[in-house]
Amino acid sequence: MLSALKLSPFRLICSAILACICLPSLFACAPLQGYPLDPEDTNATLKNLAPYFNGTVEAQYVAAAGDTSKTPIRDAIVYARIRGYNIEFADFEKSLYSESNGVAVGSDLVGLILGGLTATTGNAATKAALGAASVGVLGANTAINKDLYYQKTIVALLSQMEANRAKAKISIIQGLNLPDSKYNLFQAYGDLDAYKNAGSIPGAISVITQSAETQKQDAVNAMVLQGITLETPAVSARYDILTTYILGLVKKKDATTLGKMANAIGLSVPPGSTYLDIKGILARYLYVTIDSKTSEADKLAALNTLAVVLKPYVTF
Amino acid sequence: MTIVEADPSYTVDQLNAFVTQSEKRLMGPLTAIGNNTNGKTTLTIDERAPSNPTPPSKITTGQLPVGATKIGDGRVYISGTLTDAIAYKT
Numbered sequence: 001m002l003s004a005l006k007l008s009p010f011r012l013i014c015s016a017i018l019a020c021i022c023l024p025s026l027f028a029c030a031p032l033q034g035y036p037l038d039p040e041d042t043n044a045t046l047k048n049l050a051p052y053f054n055g056t057v058e059a060q061y062v063a064a065a066g067d068t069s070k071t072p073i074r075d076a077i078v079y080a081r082i083r084g085y086n087i088e089f090a091d092f093e094k095s096l097y098s099e100s101n102g103v104a105v106g107s108d109l110v111g112l113i114l115g116g117l118t119a120t121t122g123n124a125a126t127k128a129a130l131g132a133a134s135v136g137v138l139g140a141n142t143a144i145n146k147d148l149y150y151q152k153t154i155v156a157l158l159s160q161m162e163a164n165r166a167k168a169k170i171s172i173i174q175g176l177n178l179p180d181s182k183y184n185l186f187q188a189y190g191d192l193d194a195y196k197n198a199g200s201i202p203g204a205i206s207v208i209t210q211s212a213e214t215q216k217q218d219a220v221n222a223m224v225l226q227g228i229t230l231e232t233p234a235v236s237a238r239y240d241i242l243t244t245y246i247l248g249l250v251k252k253k254d255a256t257t258l259g260k261m262a263n264a265i266g267l268s269v270p271p272g273s274t275y276l277d278i279k280g281i282l283a284r285y286l287y288v289t290i291d292s293k294t295s296e297a298d299k300l301a302a303l304n305t306l307a308v309v310l311k312p313y314v315t316f
Numbered sequence: 317m318t319i320v321e322a323d324p325s326y327t328v329d330q331l332n333a334f335v336t337q338s339e340k341r342l343m344g345p346l347t348a349i350g351n352n353t354n355g356k357t358t359l360t361i362d363e364r365a366p367s368n369p370t371p372p373s374k375i376t377t378g379q380l381p382v383g384a385t386k387i388g389d390g391r392v393y394i395s396g397t398l399t400d401a402i403a404y405k406t
Binding site: 239240243246247250251276277279280283286287290291 | 340342343344363364365367
Protein backbone atom coordinates (compact mmCIF):
# COMPACT_ATOMS: atom_id res chain seq x y z
CA MET A 1 0.00 0.00 0.00
CA LEU A 2 2.81 2.37 0.93
CA SER A 3 4.63 1.68 -2.29
CA ALA A 4 1.63 3.21 -4.06
CA LEU A 5 2.48 6.51 -2.37
CA LYS A 6 5.83 6.31 -4.15
CA LEU A 7 7.93 7.07 -1.11
CA SER A 8 11.64 6.83 -1.80
CA PRO A 9 13.47 4.11 0.12
CA PHE A 10 15.32 6.84 2.02
CA ARG A 11 12.07 8.52 3.13
CA LEU A 12 10.54 5.18 3.95
CA ILE A 13 13.43 4.26 6.19
CA CYS A 14 13.34 7.70 7.84
CA SER A 15 9.62 7.21 8.46
CA ALA A 16 10.31 3.83 9.95
CA ILE A 17 12.98 5.22 12.24
CA LEU A 18 10.58 7.99 13.25
CA ALA A 19 8.02 5.34 14.02
CA CYS A 20 10.59 3.61 16.19
CA ILE A 21 11.08 6.78 18.15
CA CYS A 22 7.46 7.96 18.36
CA LEU A 23 5.29 4.90 18.55
CA PRO A 24 6.76 3.43 21.71
CA SER A 25 6.08 6.69 23.52
CA LEU A 26 2.50 6.67 22.23
CA PHE A 27 1.92 3.16 23.45
CA ALA A 28 3.89 3.73 26.60
CA CYS A 29 1.44 6.53 27.43
CA ALA A 30 -1.37 4.01 27.47
CA PRO A 31 -0.04 0.78 28.87
CA LEU A 32 -2.44 -1.99 29.67
CA GLN A 33 -3.18 -1.16 33.28
CA GLY A 34 -5.44 -4.04 34.20
CA TYR A 35 -7.03 -1.91 36.91
CA PRO A 36 -9.95 0.52 36.77
CA LEU A 37 -9.23 4.19 37.31
CA ASP A 38 -9.42 5.23 40.94
CA PRO A 39 -11.66 8.27 41.50
CA GLU A 40 -10.04 8.87 44.87
CA ASP A 41 -7.14 11.30 45.21
CA THR A 42 -5.04 8.90 47.23
CA ASN A 43 -2.27 11.45 47.73
CA ALA A 44 -4.73 13.67 49.55
CA THR A 45 -5.99 10.72 51.57
CA LEU A 46 -2.46 9.80 52.60
CA LYS A 47 -1.87 13.41 53.63
CA ASN A 48 -4.97 13.28 55.83
CA LEU A 49 -3.78 10.04 57.37
CA ALA A 50 -0.42 11.55 58.34
CA PRO A 51 -1.43 12.27 61.99
CA TYR A 52 -1.96 8.52 62.44
CA PHE A 53 1.57 7.80 61.28
CA ASN A 54 3.57 10.69 62.74
CA GLY A 55 2.73 10.26 66.40
CA THR A 56 0.10 13.00 66.72
CA VAL A 57 -2.82 10.65 67.44
CA GLU A 58 -0.53 8.27 69.30
CA ALA A 59 0.11 11.05 71.82
CA GLN A 60 -3.65 11.25 72.43
CA TYR A 61 -3.71 7.50 72.95
CA VAL A 62 -0.87 7.65 75.48
CA ALA A 63 -2.57 10.46 77.33
CA ALA A 64 -5.91 8.63 77.52
CA ALA A 65 -6.69 6.34 80.45
CA GLY A 66 -8.73 3.14 80.60
CA ASP A 67 -10.15 0.85 77.97
CA THR A 68 -13.13 3.08 77.28
CA SER A 69 -10.91 5.95 76.18
CA LYS A 70 -7.94 4.11 74.76
CA THR A 71 -9.68 1.42 72.69
CA PRO A 72 -11.40 3.75 70.19
CA ILE A 73 -8.17 5.71 69.64
CA ARG A 74 -6.25 2.47 69.16
CA ASP A 75 -8.82 1.30 66.65
CA ALA A 76 -8.71 4.59 64.76
CA ILE A 77 -4.92 4.47 64.51
CA VAL A 78 -4.89 0.84 63.40
CA TYR A 79 -7.58 1.29 60.77
CA ALA A 80 -5.94 4.46 59.49
CA ARG A 81 -2.63 2.69 59.14
CA ILE A 82 -4.27 -0.26 57.39
CA ARG A 83 -5.83 2.24 55.01
CA GLY A 84 -2.45 3.85 54.36
CA TYR A 85 -0.76 0.51 53.76
CA ASN A 86 -3.57 -0.53 51.43
CA ILE A 87 -3.18 2.59 49.33
CA GLU A 88 0.56 2.11 49.06
CA PHE A 89 0.16 -1.57 48.30
CA ALA A 90 -2.40 -0.88 45.58
CA ASP A 91 0.04 1.56 43.96
CA PHE A 92 2.85 -0.95 44.25
CA GLU A 93 0.67 -3.69 42.79
CA LYS A 94 -0.39 -1.52 39.86
CA SER A 95 3.15 -0.44 39.09
CA LEU A 96 4.36 -4.05 39.11
CA TYR A 97 1.54 -5.14 36.84
CA SER A 98 1.91 -2.17 34.47
CA GLU A 99 5.67 -2.57 34.15
CA SER A 100 5.22 -6.17 33.19
CA ASN A 101 2.78 -5.33 30.39
CA GLY A 102 3.16 -1.71 29.19
CA VAL A 103 6.60 -1.82 27.60
CA ALA A 104 6.03 -4.95 25.59
CA VAL A 105 2.78 -3.66 24.08
CA GLY A 106 4.41 -0.63 22.45
CA SER A 107 7.49 -2.30 21.06
CA ASP A 108 5.57 -5.34 19.87
CA LEU A 109 3.33 -3.14 17.77
CA VAL A 110 6.19 -1.13 16.31
CA GLY A 111 7.98 -4.36 15.50
CA LEU A 112 4.92 -5.77 13.84
CA ILE A 113 4.37 -2.61 11.81
CA LEU A 114 7.96 -2.59 10.58
CA GLY A 115 7.80 -6.30 9.93
CA GLY A 116 4.68 -5.70 7.87
CA LEU A 117 6.38 -2.99 5.86
CA THR A 118 9.32 -5.27 5.21
CA ALA A 119 7.06 -7.89 3.79
CA THR A 120 4.96 -5.64 1.60
CA THR A 121 6.92 -2.65 0.40
CA GLY A 122 9.83 -1.46 -1.69
CA ASN A 123 12.70 -3.13 -3.45
CA ALA A 124 15.16 -5.56 -1.96
CA ALA A 125 17.37 -2.85 -0.44
CA THR A 126 14.41 -1.11 1.18
CA LYS A 127 13.09 -4.38 2.48
CA ALA A 128 16.47 -5.21 3.92
CA ALA A 129 16.74 -1.85 5.64
CA LEU A 130 13.22 -2.04 7.03
CA GLY A 131 13.86 -5.59 8.09
CA ALA A 132 16.93 -4.47 9.98
CA ALA A 133 14.93 -1.73 11.69
CA SER A 134 12.25 -4.25 12.55
CA VAL A 135 14.82 -6.62 13.98
CA GLY A 136 16.21 -3.72 15.98
CA VAL A 137 12.86 -3.03 17.57
CA LEU A 138 11.94 -6.64 18.08
CA GLY A 139 15.47 -7.27 19.28
CA ALA A 140 15.01 -4.66 21.96
CA ASN A 141 11.72 -6.22 22.83
CA THR A 142 13.35 -9.62 22.95
CA ALA A 143 15.61 -8.23 25.62
CA ILE A 144 12.50 -7.12 27.48
CA ASN A 145 10.87 -10.44 26.88
CA LYS A 146 13.77 -12.15 28.51
CA ASP A 147 11.79 -10.91 31.45
CA LEU A 148 8.85 -12.99 30.31
CA TYR A 149 9.65 -14.89 33.45
CA TYR A 150 8.95 -11.69 35.31
CA GLN A 151 5.70 -11.17 33.41
CA LYS A 152 4.45 -14.63 34.25
CA THR A 153 5.87 -14.72 37.73
CA ILE A 154 4.51 -11.38 38.77
CA VAL A 155 0.95 -12.73 38.75
CA ALA A 156 1.95 -15.51 41.14
CA LEU A 157 3.85 -13.06 43.31
CA LEU A 158 0.90 -10.68 43.47
CA SER A 159 -1.41 -13.53 44.46
CA GLN A 160 0.99 -14.62 47.16
CA MET A 161 1.31 -11.07 48.45
CA GLU A 162 -2.48 -10.78 48.64
CA ALA A 163 -2.64 -14.09 50.50
CA ASN A 164 0.11 -13.04 52.93
CA ARG A 165 -1.64 -9.75 53.61
CA ALA A 166 -4.99 -11.42 54.21
CA LYS A 167 -3.34 -13.82 56.64
CA ALA A 168 -1.55 -11.01 58.49
CA LYS A 169 -4.75 -8.99 58.68
CA ILE A 170 -6.53 -11.74 60.60
CA SER A 171 -4.32 -11.20 63.67
CA ILE A 172 -5.06 -7.50 63.61
CA ILE A 173 -8.82 -7.90 63.31
CA GLN A 174 -8.84 -10.52 66.06
CA GLY A 175 -6.83 -8.14 68.25
CA LEU A 176 -9.20 -5.26 67.63
CA ASN A 177 -12.05 -7.37 69.00
CA LEU A 178 -10.29 -7.20 72.36
CA PRO A 179 -10.18 -4.21 74.70
CA ASP A 180 -7.02 -2.12 74.80
CA SER A 181 -5.93 -3.71 78.07
CA LYS A 182 -5.63 -7.06 76.28
CA TYR A 183 -4.35 -5.82 72.91
CA ASN A 184 -2.74 -2.45 73.16
CA LEU A 185 -1.57 -0.16 70.41
CA PHE A 186 2.02 -1.30 70.61
CA GLN A 187 1.01 -4.93 70.19
CA ALA A 188 -1.03 -3.82 67.22
CA TYR A 189 2.01 -2.05 65.78
CA GLY A 190 3.80 -5.39 65.67
CA ASP A 191 0.95 -6.94 63.70
CA LEU A 192 0.72 -3.86 61.49
CA ASP A 193 4.40 -4.20 60.61
CA ALA A 194 3.78 -7.82 59.66
CA TYR A 195 0.82 -6.69 57.54
CA LYS A 196 2.93 -4.03 55.83
CA ASN A 197 5.77 -6.46 55.09
CA ALA A 198 3.37 -9.16 53.92
CA GLY A 199 2.90 -7.13 50.74
CA SER A 200 6.58 -7.34 49.82
CA ILE A 201 8.15 -9.31 46.98
CA PRO A 202 10.74 -11.03 49.24
CA GLY A 203 7.90 -12.17 51.53
CA ALA A 204 5.98 -13.62 48.60
CA ILE A 205 9.04 -15.31 47.11
CA SER A 206 9.88 -16.83 50.46
CA VAL A 207 6.44 -18.44 50.80
CA ILE A 208 6.38 -19.61 47.18
CA THR A 209 9.85 -21.12 47.53
CA GLN A 210 8.90 -22.92 50.73
CA SER A 211 5.76 -24.21 49.08
CA ALA A 212 7.72 -25.42 46.05
CA GLU A 213 10.20 -27.19 48.31
CA THR A 214 7.38 -28.89 50.19
CA GLN A 215 5.75 -29.99 46.95
CA LYS A 216 9.08 -31.24 45.66
CA GLN A 217 9.58 -33.28 48.82
CA ASP A 218 6.03 -34.61 48.61
CA ALA A 219 6.67 -35.62 45.02
CA VAL A 220 9.80 -37.49 46.03
CA ASN A 221 8.07 -39.17 48.94
CA ALA A 222 5.05 -40.31 47.01
CA MET A 223 5.99 -40.90 43.43
CA VAL A 224 3.11 -41.91 41.33
CA LEU A 225 3.12 -44.42 38.56
CA GLN A 226 -0.15 -44.41 36.76
CA GLY A 227 0.16 -47.87 35.33
CA ILE A 228 2.43 -50.82 34.87
CA THR A 229 5.00 -49.82 32.32
CA LEU A 230 5.39 -52.24 29.52
CA GLU A 231 8.97 -51.32 28.91
CA THR A 232 10.43 -51.82 25.50
CA PRO A 233 13.49 -54.07 25.40
CA ALA A 234 15.62 -51.01 24.60
CA VAL A 235 14.60 -49.25 27.79
CA SER A 236 14.62 -52.35 29.94
CA ALA A 237 18.02 -53.59 28.78
CA ARG A 238 19.74 -50.22 29.17
CA TYR A 239 18.17 -49.62 32.54
CA ASP A 240 19.31 -53.08 33.67
CA ILE A 241 22.91 -52.38 32.63
CA LEU A 242 22.90 -49.18 34.64
CA THR A 243 21.34 -50.67 37.79
CA THR A 244 23.59 -53.75 37.58
CA TYR A 245 26.61 -51.48 37.47
CA ILE A 246 25.38 -49.49 40.48
CA LEU A 247 24.64 -52.65 42.43
CA GLY A 248 28.14 -53.89 41.56
CA LEU A 249 29.60 -50.77 43.17
CA VAL A 250 27.34 -51.31 46.18
CA LYS A 251 28.64 -54.85 46.50
CA LYS A 252 32.19 -53.47 46.52
CA LYS A 253 31.07 -50.76 48.98
CA ASP A 254 32.60 -48.24 46.58
CA ALA A 255 31.24 -44.99 48.00
CA THR A 256 33.81 -42.97 46.06
CA THR A 257 32.65 -44.00 42.58
CA LEU A 258 28.99 -43.86 43.60
CA GLY A 259 29.59 -40.34 44.91
CA LYS A 260 31.33 -39.31 41.68
CA MET A 261 28.42 -40.65 39.65
CA ALA A 262 25.96 -38.74 41.81
CA ASN A 263 28.00 -35.56 41.44
CA ALA A 264 28.26 -36.06 37.67
CA ILE A 265 24.48 -36.15 37.49
CA GLY A 266 24.33 -33.02 39.62
CA LEU A 267 23.09 -34.63 42.81
CA SER A 268 24.45 -33.37 46.08
CA VAL A 269 25.74 -35.98 48.45
CA PRO A 270 25.71 -34.93 52.10
CA PRO A 271 29.08 -35.26 53.85
CA GLY A 272 29.50 -38.55 55.67
CA SER A 273 27.11 -40.43 53.37
CA THR A 274 27.71 -44.17 53.20
CA TYR A 275 27.73 -46.14 49.97
CA LEU A 276 24.16 -47.22 50.76
CA ASP A 277 23.07 -43.63 51.31
CA ILE A 278 24.49 -42.65 47.92
CA LYS A 279 22.95 -45.68 46.26
CA GLY A 280 19.60 -44.59 47.71
CA ILE A 281 20.06 -41.10 46.30
CA LEU A 282 20.88 -42.51 42.86
CA ALA A 283 17.97 -44.98 42.96
CA ARG A 284 15.45 -42.26 43.80
CA TYR A 285 16.87 -40.03 41.10
CA LEU A 286 16.70 -42.73 38.42
CA TYR A 287 13.20 -43.62 39.46
CA VAL A 288 12.00 -40.04 39.23
CA THR A 289 13.81 -39.11 36.03
CA ILE A 290 13.25 -42.31 34.08
CA ASP A 291 10.47 -44.43 35.49
CA SER A 292 8.09 -41.57 36.07
CA LYS A 293 8.09 -40.75 32.36
CA THR A 294 4.84 -41.77 30.77
CA SER A 295 6.07 -42.69 27.31
CA GLU A 296 8.83 -45.04 26.25
CA ALA A 297 10.22 -42.33 23.98
CA ASP A 298 10.63 -40.03 26.98
CA LYS A 299 12.29 -42.80 28.96
CA LEU A 300 14.71 -43.43 26.13
CA ALA A 301 15.46 -39.72 25.88
CA ALA A 302 16.12 -39.58 29.63
CA LEU A 303 18.38 -42.62 29.38
CA ASN A 304 20.26 -41.06 26.45
CA THR A 305 20.92 -37.91 28.44
CA LEU A 306 22.06 -39.93 31.41
CA ALA A 307 24.26 -42.16 29.23
CA VAL A 308 26.26 -39.15 28.07
CA VAL A 309 26.82 -37.89 31.62
CA LEU A 310 27.71 -41.32 33.01
CA LYS A 311 29.87 -42.40 30.06
CA PRO A 312 33.10 -42.21 32.10
CA TYR A 313 31.64 -44.83 34.45
CA VAL A 314 29.37 -47.14 32.51
CA THR A 315 28.20 -47.54 28.93
CA PHE A 316 24.56 -48.35 28.48
CA MET B 317 12.12 -45.36 52.05
CA THR B 318 10.18 -44.50 48.95
CA ILE B 319 6.43 -44.89 48.79
CA VAL B 320 5.15 -45.86 45.38
CA GLU B 321 1.48 -45.65 44.52
CA ALA B 322 -0.13 -48.41 42.48
CA ASP B 323 -3.28 -48.16 40.44
CA PRO B 324 -6.28 -49.48 42.43
CA SER B 325 -7.62 -51.31 39.38
CA TYR B 326 -4.75 -53.82 39.29
CA THR B 327 -5.42 -57.49 39.64
CA VAL B 328 -3.15 -59.49 41.97
CA ASP B 329 -0.96 -60.49 39.02
CA GLN B 330 -0.67 -56.91 37.80
CA LEU B 331 0.13 -55.71 41.31
CA ASN B 332 2.87 -58.34 41.58
CA ALA B 333 4.31 -57.24 38.24
CA PHE B 334 4.31 -53.72 39.59
CA VAL B 335 6.08 -54.84 42.78
CA THR B 336 8.78 -56.59 40.71
CA GLN B 337 9.29 -53.54 38.57
CA SER B 338 9.42 -51.17 41.53
CA GLU B 339 11.93 -53.30 43.44
CA LYS B 340 14.10 -53.58 40.35
CA ARG B 341 14.02 -49.90 39.58
CA LEU B 342 14.55 -48.70 43.14
CA MET B 343 17.09 -51.46 43.66
CA GLY B 344 15.62 -52.42 46.99
CA PRO B 345 13.05 -54.68 48.66
CA LEU B 346 9.37 -54.14 49.41
CA THR B 347 9.00 -53.43 53.12
CA ALA B 348 5.31 -52.57 53.59
CA ILE B 349 1.97 -52.48 51.78
CA GLY B 350 -1.16 -50.45 52.37
CA ASN B 351 -3.39 -47.79 50.86
CA ASN B 352 -3.70 -44.06 51.09
CA THR B 353 -6.28 -41.30 50.98
CA ASN B 354 -5.70 -40.93 47.24
CA GLY B 355 -7.46 -44.25 46.84
CA LYS B 356 -4.25 -45.99 45.73
CA THR B 357 -2.32 -49.01 46.90
CA THR B 358 0.97 -48.00 48.50
CA LEU B 359 4.19 -49.97 48.32
CA THR B 360 7.08 -48.95 50.50
CA ILE B 361 10.45 -49.76 49.00
CA ASP B 362 13.76 -49.49 50.82
CA GLU B 363 15.98 -47.92 48.19
CA ARG B 364 18.89 -47.81 50.66
CA ALA B 365 19.07 -51.59 50.92
CA PRO B 366 22.11 -53.28 49.31
CA SER B 367 19.99 -54.74 46.51
CA ASN B 368 16.56 -55.76 45.33
CA PRO B 369 15.49 -59.28 46.31
CA THR B 370 15.78 -62.22 43.96
CA PRO B 371 13.24 -63.65 43.49
CA PRO B 372 11.12 -60.53 43.89
CA SER B 373 8.67 -60.03 46.74
CA LYS B 374 5.06 -61.06 46.19
CA ILE B 375 1.62 -60.08 47.40
CA THR B 376 -1.18 -62.55 47.97
CA THR B 377 -4.74 -62.26 49.16
CA GLY B 378 -4.65 -65.86 50.36
CA GLN B 379 -2.55 -67.72 52.89
CA LEU B 380 1.17 -67.20 53.28
CA PRO B 381 2.83 -69.90 51.13
CA VAL B 382 4.73 -72.59 52.96
CA GLY B 383 8.38 -71.68 53.39
CA ALA B 384 7.77 -67.99 52.63
CA THR B 385 8.75 -65.17 54.97
CA LYS B 386 6.12 -62.59 55.71
CA ILE B 387 7.15 -59.00 55.02
CA GLY B 388 3.94 -57.46 56.27
CA ASP B 389 0.24 -57.27 55.75
CA GLY B 390 -2.19 -54.56 54.89
CA ARG B 391 -5.25 -53.62 52.91
CA VAL B 392 -4.55 -53.03 49.25
CA TYR B 393 -6.75 -52.40 46.25
CA ILE B 394 -7.36 -55.46 44.13
CA SER B 395 -9.48 -54.80 41.05
CA GLY B 396 -10.76 -51.65 42.71
CA THR B 397 -11.72 -53.23 46.04
CA LEU B 398 -9.85 -52.84 49.31
CA THR B 399 -8.70 -56.32 50.20
CA ASP B 400 -6.63 -57.84 53.00
CA ALA B 401 -3.31 -58.98 51.63
CA ILE B 402 0.05 -60.31 52.72
CA ALA B 403 3.43 -59.35 51.28
CA TYR B 404 6.08 -62.03 51.44
CA LYS B 405 9.46 -63.13 50.14
CA THR B 406 10.65 -66.63 49.33
